[in-house]
Amino acid sequence: MHIKLKTICILFLGLLFLSCHSQRDIWNTYEQGGYHVSYTLLDQHNIKEYETYFTKGKRRVEAFFQSPFKDHFYINIHPSRVSLDSTWQQDWGMPDFKSQCWMVASGTAAKLDIISPKQWDSLACEHSYSNPIHTQRLITHELVHVFHGQRNVSPDFSDLTGMDWFVEGLATYASGQCDATRVSEVKNALLRNEIPDTLSTFWSGKLRYGLSGTVVMYLDARFGREKLSSLLRYNNLKDLLHALEVTESELLRDWRDYINAL
Ligand SMILES: [Zn+2]
Numbered sequence: 553m554h555i556k557l558k559t560i561c562i563l564f565l566g567l568l569f570l571s572c573h574s575q576r577d578i579w580n581t582y583e584q585g586g587y588h589v590s591y592t593l594l595d596q597h598n599i600k601e602y603e604t605y606f607t608k609g610k611r612r613v614e615a616f617f618q619s620p621f622k623d624h625f626y627i628n629i630h631p632s633r634v635s636l637d638s639t640w641q642q643d644w645g646m647p648d649f650k651s652q653c654w655m656v657a658s659g660t661a662a663k664l665d666i667i668s669p670k671q672w673d674s675l676a677c678e679h680s681y682s683n684p685i686h687t688q689r690l691i692t693h694e695l696v697h698v699f700h701g702q703r704n705v706s707p708d709f710s711d712l713t714g715m716d717w718f719v720e721g722l723a724t725y726a727s728g729q730c731d732a733t734r735v736s737e738v739k740n741a742l743l744r745n746e747i748p749d750t751l752s753t754f755w756s757g758k759l760r761y762g763l764s765g766t767v768v769m770y771l772d773a774r775f776g777r778e779k780l781s782s783l784l785r786y787n788n789l790k791d792l793l794h795a796l797e798v799t800e801s802e803l804l805r806d807w808r809d810y811i812n813a814l
Pocket residue numbers: 693697719720723
């Protein structure tokens with residue numbers, strides 16, 4: 553009798569676990585002007601709140617480029633890091649890929665994948681949902697990637713040469729992440745002469761957002777928004793520099809002068 557009761561309890565708990573687990577994995581989808589959002593039951597009470605971030609982000613991106621998104625896209629809100637990793641493993645053909653703790657989202661022409669923002673405090677480092685300005689900027693950053701991918705010859709950014717600084721710098725700058733703190737960090741690094749020699753190394757190290765973002769900020773100030781927008785199609789540094797009619801060393805020299813004068 554005692555053993556039977558134990559078995560029934562274990563069975564019951566097992567079924568309960570399975571039902572909770574499978575409920576978490578049931579995806580719902582809704583359409584919102586220009587994009588579909590998919591989320592699991594875990595987020596059914598958060599989705600309205602998240603939607604305000606998506607709507608504001610999309611509006612900001614379109615205002616920045618003074619142009620609408622070209623194509624429809626998907627936003628997938630993952631309930632866990634395992635769920636996001638399995639998507640990235642599939643998308644990137646890397647079955648053993650495990651994301652680092654600061655990675656919470658990605659964006660390409662067709663879709664934006666993101667860990668449910670309310671899970672960031674427990675599942676990620678460097679990001680906290682409790683800071684609405686940072687949350688908005690991060691979501692906008694990913695939407696800039698979507699917008700950029702829809703205009704790039706490599707829509708999923710898999711075929712880029714020397715362009716990481718531009719892809720990430722554009723998303724950092726256009727989303728508002730290149731704020732006064734980041735600019736002053738770059739100014740200080742410049743004073744200490746701690747700036748990488750080539751653009752290809754700007755998207756590396758602790759200052760990667762500030763370094764890459766301020767180069768795009770400089771391009772915007774020097775060449776204007778229309779010219780900056782025209783660069784979205786290029787997937788290699790040579791073509792981008794050719795379009796600007798500058799060499800890499802001229803661009804870096806002028807960027808330094810621009811930052812020093814800020
Ligand atoms: Zn990015």
